[in-house]
Amino acid sequence: MDNPAKPTILRVMTPDSDIIIVGGGLNGPALALALAQTGQRVTVIDTLPAATRKDADFDGRGYALALTSQRLLSAIDVWPLVADKAQPMLEITVTDGHAGSGSSPLFLHFDHAEIEEGPMGYMVEDRHLRPAFLDAMQAAPLITQINGKTVVDQSVGPTGAMVTLDDGKTISGRLLVGSDGRNSGTARRAGIKRTGWDYGQTALVCAIAHEKPHHGIAHQFFMPPGPLAILPLTGNRSSIVWSERTETALWINTLDDAGYMAELRPRFGDFLGELELAGRRFTYPLNLTIANSFIAERLALVGDAAHGVHPIAGQGLNAGLRDVAALAETVTLAARRGEDIGAQTALRQYQQWRRFDTATLALATDTFNRLFSNDNPLLRLGRDLGLGLVNAMPGLRRSFIREAAGLTGDLPRLLQGKAI
Incomplete structure (x- = not known):
């Protein structure tokens, strides 16, 4: 009671x-x-x-x-x-774009070498x-x-x-x-x-095996429906946290594995080579x-x-x-x-x-x-310029790296x- x-x-x-x-x-x-x-x-x-x-x-x-x-x-x-099961995160890249059409040329890049303490974090x-x-x-x-x-x-x-x-x-x-x-x-x-409040988004979560090594680099790719995080795991595997509008996410989750991967690949891109699911799929409302x-x-x-x-x-x-x-x-x-x-x-x-x-x-x-x-062109221009500006300022970029490391x-x- x-x-x-x-x-x-x-x-x-x-x-x-x-x-x-x-x-x-x-x-x-x-x-x-x-x-x-x-x-x-x-x-x-x-x-x-x-x-x-x-x-x-x-x-x-x-x-x-x-x-x-x-x-x-x-x-x-x-x-x-x-x-022994943890993967160090050595770099983080943040980009903006559309599924299937690549990312903006302006991006944000964090490298653990810019701080003295070691890796920014670990994936477990x-x-x-x-x-x-x-x-x-x-x-x-x-x-x-x-x-x-x-x-x-x-x-x-x-x-x-x-x-x-x-x-x-x-x-x-x-x-x-x-x-x-x-x-x-x-x-x-x-x-x-x-x-x-509810975001009207649902996260699709899974692990992906890929052909090429990730080199300990985490990727955050912003798309209008929501962000896609590609997070390095041990071996040639990455954890996927793929945010979509809830209606779309629930539909994608009803697909078989082949259909699921057909939806993911255009968003993921080919920079890590061939992809396949490595385990079960999960969803979490946001x-x-x-x-x-x-x-x-x-x-x-x-x-x-x-x-x-x-x-x-x-x-x-x-x-x-x-x-x-x-x-x-x-x-x-x-x-x-x-x-x-x-x-x-x-x-x-x-x-x-x-x-x-x-x-x-x-x-x-x-x-x-x-x-x-969102896909507002003015906001898109502003945020891309913002990413590029932060990336071009070492002092500000280093402060963001320390923030990401929790320091x-x-x-x-x-x-x-x-x-x-």
């Missing part, structure tokens, strides 16, 4: 855990591992069984991990589990990243995993929070964290409303949804539960891991000062740390999508690759 912000007197004097995390996708486990390293007891609850989340066919996405996200994974000991497939998180949690004695159970109710009191599972079991903690996606039940039960507050009484939201943005810049998971790093540091420092980790003082610090960065990202992705996902702003310690 849903009863917003319902207070209660907790029946358990000693909580089962310090932190309860609802949602076992990627951000939830990352937060659990970060907190467990500092001595916090954590319970992670997920609706799906672990076997489903470990299935190689569960989610076809590949994630563009910024350099700072890679540092966080290294700090929580997950990176060694996926390092969900089928590798998710099992690594599950295995790491399994090896952490301070983390309790509850799989295949749904939270149906939650309540808060002066000293803690409690959730009720669909089997009637209750779990208590000092702090409740919602990491349960864009339709977060945790946020809804706390009475947190959301702001956002929207913007931002929680009006990232916190409530004894509650914090992270990842898509706090903010879901357009994948145009591949920053969704990176933004979630920034939440993880900020919340883990805020909670840990509060505990070391002897403070209540679920008190509003600590939670307000977390929200202040993350709110502006999130709003900026949402505005940027929304603006870029609206600017590029700007007030970075929590985990994003610097340091222990809290």
Whole structure:
């Protein structure tokens, strides 16, 4: 049952855990591992069984991990589990054009050699990243995993929070964290409303095997219906995130593999030679949804539960891991000062740390999508000139590269690759 912000007197004097995390996708486990390293007891609850989340066919996405996200994974000991399956992103090209007619001669090119820190980021497939998180949690004695159970109710009191599972079991903690996606039940039960809109676009996602090597170069090709991202994976393979108007995308997804590839090839081009599908196809509706507050009484939201943005810049998971790093540091420092980790003082610090960065990202992705996902000739001329101008200015281009690598702003310690 849903009863917003319902207070209660907790029946358990000693909580089962310090932190309860609802949602076992990627951000939830990352937060659990970060907190467990500092001595916090954590319970992670997920609706799906672990076997489903470990299935190689569960989610076809590949994630563009910024350099700072890679540092966080290294700090929580997950990176060694996926390092040999990760593809460094050495260059990024951004172009504008029409399917089948090539791109504009004006473009934007980023090269990791222009910064000192190394690759701008890494591509890691969900089928590798998710099992690594599950295995790491399994090896952490301070983390309790509850799989295949749904939270149906939650309540808060002066000293803690409690959730009720669909089997009637209750779990208590000092702090409740919602990491349960864009339709977060945790946020809804706390009475947190959301702001956002649908883009009328759907992402077609798959992996492609190609004849020629990609050389670690990621491509973002803007077309009137939506952008096409070609992201390098290990070997001669790339991850495709192909945004189309929803009606078109759903029609394309009904085609057999040959028909699907016939639609993709004119958009993709021939610069990587012959193409073929490498695995299953997936679709994801695209929207913007931002929680009006990232916190409530004894509650914090992270990842898509706090903010879901357009994948145009591949920053969704990176933004979630920034939440993880900020919340883990805020909670840990509060505990070391002897403070209540679920008190509003600590939670307000977390929200202040993350709110502006999130709003900026949402505005940027929304603006870029609206600017590029159209065929207005004046806008096309302006944006092409803009790409060419940025590309011709080394200082400005370098600042964009550092932004893509996640190296700007007030970075929590985990994003610097340091222990809290």
